[in-house]
Amino acid sequence: MKAFDSTQLYFNRAADQIDLTENMRRLLLIPKREVQVQVAIERDNGEIATFVGYRVQHDDARGPMKGGLRYHPDVDMDEVRSLAALMTWKTAVVDLPYGGAKGGLAIDPAQFSTRELELITRRFVDGIHDVIGPDMDIPAPDMGTNAEVMAWFMNQYAKYHGYSPACVTGKPVEMHGLPGREEATGRGVGILTYKMLTRMGRKPAQTRVAIQGFGNVGSHTAKFLHEAGFRLVAVSDYSGGYYRPEGLDVPAVLRYALDHKGTLAGYTGAQQISNSELLGLDVDVLIPAALGGVITHANAESVRAKIIIEAANAPVYPDADDILAARGVMILPDILANAGGVTASYFEWVQNRQHYRWDINRVRQELEHVMTRAFERVWELSVERKVSLRTAAYIVGIGRVGQATVLGGIS
Ligand code: NAD
Numbered sequence: 001m002k003a004f005d006s007t008q009l010y011f012n013r014a015a016d017q018i019d020l021t022e023n024m025r026r027l028l029l030i031p032k033r034e035v036q037v038q039v040a041i042e043r044d045n046g047e048i049a050t051f052v053g054y055r056v057q058h059d060d061a062r063g064p065m066k067g068g069l070r071y072h073p074d075v076d077m078d079e080v081r082s083l084a085a086l087m088t089w090k091t092a093v094v095d096l097p098y099g100g101a102k103g104g105l106a107i108d109p110a111q112f113s114t115r116e117l118e119l120i121t122r123r124f125v126d127g128i129h130d131v132i133g134p135d136m137d138i139p140a141p142d143m144g145t146n147a148e149v150m151a152w153f154m155n156q157y158a159k160y161h162g163y164s165p166a167c168v169t170g171k172p173v174e175m176h177g178l179p180g181r182e183e184a185t186g187r188g189v190g191i192l193t194y195k196m197l198t199r200m201g202r203k204p205a206q207t208r209v210a211i212q213g214f215g216n217v218g219s220h221t222a223k224f225l226h227e228a229g230f231r232l233v234a235v236s237d238y239s240g241g242y243y244r245p246e247g248l249d250v251p252a253v254l255r256y257a258l259d260h261k262g263t264l265a266g267y268t269g270a271q272q273i274s275n276s277e278l279l280g281l282d283v284d285v286l287i288p289a290a291l292g293g294v295i296t297h298a299n300a301e302s303v304r305a306k307i308i309i310e311a312a313n314a315p316v317y318p319d320a321d322d323i324l325a326a327r328g329v330m331i332l333p334d335i336l337a338n339a340g341g342v343t344a345s346y347f348e349w350v351q352n353r354q355h356y357r358w359d360i361n362r363v364r365q366e367l368e369h370v371m372t373r374a375f376e377r378v379w380e381l382s383v384e385r386k387v388s389l390r391t392a393a394y395i396v397g398i399g400r401v402g403q404a405t406v407l408g409g410i411s
Helices: 003-017 022-029 077-093 114-131 147-161 181-199 216-227 250-259 275-279 318-326 340-354 360-385 389-408
Strands: 033-042 048-059 065-071 099-105 137-141 208-212 231-237 240-243 271-273 285-288 307-309 330-332
Touching (some): 003 022, 003 318, 048 065, 065 340, 077 340, 181 216, 216 231, 216 250, 231 250
Parallel strands (some): 065 137
Antiparallel strands (some): 240 271
16 A cells, blocks of 8 residues: 555555545545656765755645655655645644645765765755745654754855745754754654553552653653653664563663664663564554554454554554454554654744744643643544544544635635
8 A cells, every 4th residue: 555545555444433524535635736857966085966956735725734854775655645634734723723735855865974964954955846845845854864964055045035934844052043943753653651550540550561662752662662661672673672561671772772873772671572573572562663554454463452543654554554453452543652753843933933932841832731631632532433543533633634624715
């Protein structure tokens, strides 16, 4: 199944619940604009390398479009299109005044020098600067990109349009960024994991957790859950999984990653397992926080966790979703679980426009407020309508986008 088909399927399940008309479905599903540009650079060895850069702007009924920029070898137009649609429903679920977009390049950042990555980013901005901007479409970090990439992005955009820090979020704190933006997605995942388990009458100390992916989202989720008293028994990254049934020494794992350029390769404080073994561990909560499509019909039966928190985008495909639902596994969907990042991005954008700064305590407080409000709404709707949390989240998102579309006038 293609990534976009999967997002569409989840959309249609929720649309059926609210009897959305065919016309409205088409209107909400077809992206507003898709851009594909050539990105060419001279590599450090003198070779000319050429890539394709994508930006999909899905919907702007509720405000400027917002979505990350991904550097990963699997990036293609279908994936970007699917992630752009997810952003539309995500910004609506947490009720931010935004639409949805996404962009990316099919590159492995580890294969390029810092200078080459800077050139790639600048040439990408050259290709799309006319269709993005603080009131139109605001990129942010995603897999393979970070605050440094956002700083280059802002600087290149300014060459065309002048000083506009709000053209991109997730910037370094020293360069119009927001204290707390980097941790926000993982922190949001942690906050909602805690809320959900409390709702289910479970205690952190009796809850075993495994996290796939130890980048920005996975590592901050691990830190938050450890501090909240959960028993983290396994983590992983591209190098494989690290498992300690009695509980990992989380501060030591975090320190190891920090000292080894973000990777866990070579960590000896736990038993080494594969990424697929991690997904099948006997834990209470499984948190996929790396790639999409990691739980499919092929491995859904082997998942033993009773709760899945989708920290990554689209980690569970619909065929697996059905198998897991039939077994009573509760899934907190991506469009709610990982919305902390875009929420903090919204705070950064607001502050850039007001030329005003909050301190980290206020950022954390506001983040918790927005995430909790969204979670309570989705949880109540799922109980009321007897639907999954995913369908409830989509109903909230689609309802808000549909309402704005109708209020704005279609003809
Ligand atoms: P990142 O690049 O910082 O980290 C990705 C992690 O995944 C790394 O630890 C990497 O080693 C690991 N990984 C890569 N390939 C893997 C594989 N085959 N198996 C297991 N692990 C693998 O990315 P991130 O920003 O943490 O994003 C992770 C996920 O969260 C993505 O799906 C992204 O779309 C989603 N997300 C990120 C944000 C954000 O603010 N960064 C916001 C919302 C959603």
